[in-house]
């Protein structure tokens with residue numbers, strides 16, 4: 001008899017100690033199964049009572065029932081304590097609406113987009129209409145109609161990406177190398193006077209370095225009317241340079257060659273960051289001039305091919321790289337930074 005009641009006391013003591021360290025519902029339930037469940041420790045003692053002497057059975061039964069009630073009461077108390085603790089911790093984590101909000105990072109326009117918009121704003125004020133054209137272009141528009149026939153060495157200046165598909169079995173498709181195809185497309189569907197600015201992405205199949213990318217943005221300019229001369233070209237670009245880089249800017253035209261203009265020129269703007277002779281100038285590197293674009297008078301053959309009378313109509317065209325202008329304006333030394341997607345770079349502008 002003594003040994004059984006001792007066993008009950010031992011179960012009760014160990015069980016109460018174990019219950020005190022049960023910290024959540026799962027461990028409390030495991031405790032209940034182990035102590036009070038159908039195969040539990042105390043249940044086992046109660047089952048064994050039937051085999052005892054009548055007098056002993058009574059004493060052990062009373063003791064076992066007392067222990068069972070104590071443990072069941074302790075179980076309920078522990079469940080309640082754990083529930084309250086969980087509630088208190090949830091309240092501590094609850095949203096405090098009086099705290100100041102976390103700042104949300106506000107996005108901004110990509111630097112190339114900012115500069116493209118500024119370029120176009122100026123040309124729009126000068127009376128140019130902004131139009132866009134396809135990036136996947138026909139060979140005919142990208143090269144042929146611009147006086148760059150197949151096997152012409154000038155094609156080397158614009159190596160590009162070609163598609164396998166052909167249209168009408170003869171004309172290959174390519175990613176346009178410049179926005180100049182829109183000169184042809186627009187002239188074919190419009191009559192002079194024409195004043196358009198054509199922004200858009202262009203593609204070149206070439207190795208990339210600090211000044212060359214395989215994808216670039218251009219803005220193309222085309223003006224066709226009676227009596228248009230080089231003076232109009234220079235005046236337009238001079239006004240553009242002054243609105244972009246500040247009053248007093250000068251424009252220099254230097255002889256160059258593009259198959260679709262005659263004469264063709266390279267256009268440079270004088271340095272806005274130094275007097276023009278500072279060898280330490282990071283913008284012009286001491287040359288005093290910043291190469292901005294190619295330009296020229298539209299070739300008479302192109303005017304004639306558009307169905308206009310080349311004796312009556314003349315025009316000028318110009319094409320600039322937006323990234324090139326952006327590099328000069330923003331002081332960027334590597335063109336690849338624009339599309340490297342590094343927010344530390346982009347957030348500066």
Ligand SMILES: [Zn+2]
Pocket residue numbers: 271272273274275276277278281282283284285286287288
């Ligand atoms: Zn300079």
